Amino acid sequence: xxxxxNSKDFGKHVEMLYxxxxxxxxxxxxxxxxxxxxxxxxxxxxxxxxYRASDLVEVLERDENLANLxxxxxSSALYPSQEPCEQLSVAVRRMGxxxxxxxxxxxxxxxxxxxDIKAVQQRLTxxxxxxxxxxATAAWIGQQAQGIKAENALFAGLLQNVGTYFILSxxxxxxxxxxHWDLFNEIIDRHSNDLSVRILKKWHMPPSIIETAAAKxxxxxxxxxxxxxxxxVIVARYHVYLNTSLIKAAPKYTDMPxxxxxxFKKSEATPFQGLKFVHEDKAQIKDITRMLAx
Numbered sequence: 001x002x003x004x005x006n007s008k009d010f011g012k013h014v015e016m017l018y019x020x021x022x023x024x025x026x027x028x029x030x031x032x033x034x035x036x037x038x039x040x041x042x043x044x045x046x047x048x049x050x051y052r053a054s055d056l057v058e059v060l061e062r063d064e065n066l067a068n069l070x071x072x073x074x075s076s077a078l079y080p081s082q083e084p085c086e087q088l089s090v091a092v093r094r095m096g097x098x099x100x101x102x103x104x105x106x107x108x109x110x111x112x113x114x115x116d117i118k119a120v121q122q123r124l125t126x127x128x129x130x131x132x133x134x135x136a137t138a139a140w141i142g143q144q145a146q147g148i149k150a151e152n153a154l155f156a157g158l159l160q161n162v163g164t165y166f167i168l169s170x171x172x173x174x175x176x177x178x179x180h181w182d183l184f185n186e187i188i189d190r191h192s193n194d195l196s197v198r199i200l201k202k203w204h205m206p207p208s209i210i211e212t213a214a215a216k217x218x219x220x221x222x223x224x225x226x227x228x229x230x231x232x233v234i235v236a237r238y239h240v241y242l243n244t245s246l247i248k249a250a251p252k253y254t255d256m257p258x259x260x261x262x263x264f265k266k267s268e269a270t271p272f273q274g275l276k277f278v279h280e281d282k283a284q285i286k287d288i289t290r291m292l293a294x
Contacts, residue, residue, distance in 0.1 A: 010182075010183070010186070013183055014183060014186050014187055014190065017171065017183070017187055018187055018190070018191050021166070021167065021170065021187075021191075021195060022195075022198070024170060025166075025195065025198050025199055025202060028202070038059065038060075038062070038063065038066070038104055038108060041059055042056065042059055042060075042100070042101045042104050045059065051097070053089060053092055053093055053097075054089070056092050056097060056100060057088050057089050057092055060088060060092070060100075060104070061088065066104065066107050067088050069103070069107060070088060070091050070092065070095070070100060070103060070104075071085060071086065071087070071088055071091045073091070073095070073103060074090070074091035074092075074094045074095050075091070077140070078139055078143070078150055078151070078154070079094060080143075082094060095151070099151045102151070102155040103155070105155075105159075105203075106155060106158040106159065109158075109159070109162065109165070110128060112169075113162075113165035113166065113168070113169040114169060115168065115169055115172035115173070116173070117172050117173055117175065119175070120168055120169075120172035120173075120175060121172075123168060124165060124168055124169065124172075127161060127164060127165070127168075128165075130240060131157060131158060131160065131161050132158070132289050133240045133285075133289050134157045134160070134233065134236050134237045134240050135153075135154050135155070135156075135157030135158040135236075135289075136154070136157075136285045136286075136289040137157075137236035137237075137239050137240060137285050138153035138154060138156065138157040138229075138232050138233045138235075138236035139151070139153050139154035139157070140285050141153065141232050141235060141236055141262070142154070142229075142232055144264045145227065145232060145262050145263065145264055146226075146227075146263045146264070147226055147227065147263075148227070148228075148229065148232055152208060152209075152229055153229050153232045153233060153236075155209065156208065156209050156212040156213075156229045156230070156232075156233050157212075157233050157236060157237075159196075159200060159205065159209055159212075159213065160196065160212050160213050160216050160233060161192070161196065161213075161216065162195075162196045162199050162200065162213065163188075163191070163192040163193060163194070163195030163196035163197075163198075163199060163213070164188050164192045164195075164196075166195060166199060167184060167187055167188055167191075167192060167195065168184065168188075171184060192216075193213060193214055193215075193216050193217075194214075196213035196214075196216070197210055197213050197214050200213055208228065208229045208230070209229075211228070211229075211230050212229055212230040212233050214230075215230040215233075215234060216233075216237070217234075217237070217249070218234065219234065219238070219249075219250050219251050219256055219258075220251060220255070220256065220257065221234060221257065221258060222257035223257075226261065226263075227258065227261035227262045227263065230258075231257075231258035231261055231262060232258075232262070234256070234258040235256070235258050235259055235262060238250055238253060238256065238259075
């Protein structure tokens with residue numbers, strides 16, 4: 001990489017590597033292909049107006065771990081009114097083609113962004129563990145909130161940090177010193193949201209998913225419309241950050257427009273009541289998190 005601990009051009013190096021990442025995204029080089037393999041096949045399939053559920057099942061059965069994950073999700077607290085299912089075909093019908101396709105994408109991403117460098121892989125794993133908690137919490141809030149689809153909140157939470165995964169997996173092998181860690185931490189702080197947006201646009205993700213990535217950690221994000229998926233994920237991330245050092249950069253919960261906008265189906269909840277609801281259902285959230293983290 002040609003950067004040493006004695007470098008005086010820290011900011012210049014950050015922007016140089018950021019430019020390199022932008023070019024990598026444009027060219028679609030590893031570890032960022034045009035679209036993860038099985039997810040691309042599934043996406044092409046559901047675009048066919050004549051596709052059958054059995055066609056989806058045939059593609060998914062080629063990966064036993066993926067098939068098992070789909071069955072577990074379809075039997076989870078995300079579908080509380082449904083009986084547990086054991087067959088992949090039942091799970092696909094229950095979840096629908098779009099939800100199944102999105103779940104496949106997140107599964108592929110988890111396996112795509114990896115590093116042979118132990119310290120980098122540990123960092124990737126820590127971030128993924130946080131993001132799965134955020135996604136699970138967002139899905140639960142989506143179930144309880146008015147006008148939000150739980151599955152969409154789940155996938156928005158899982159895809160929100162794709163820029164950070166790309167930075168670490170792309171340049172992880174270059175990290176040789178504390179200076180390099182400082183360099184990449186700065187790239188993440190400055191540019192990870194933008195990189196996430198660019199990657200998701202390249203993959204033609206829905207606007208709600210892209211907006212959620214753009215709004216990561218924007219605690220005071222405000223708009224004139226009712227609560228949207230980005231608001232749900234902001235609130236979910238706040239809950240996950242509670243009682244950790246990550247919460248230091250956040251405002252008071254009641255000062256967040258997202259918390260004020262959310263309306264829960266069970267009552268006209270105040271922000272504090274929303275906190276209480278999430279705390280009371282931690283077991284269900286942990287159940288979803290465990291499935292995503294495997």
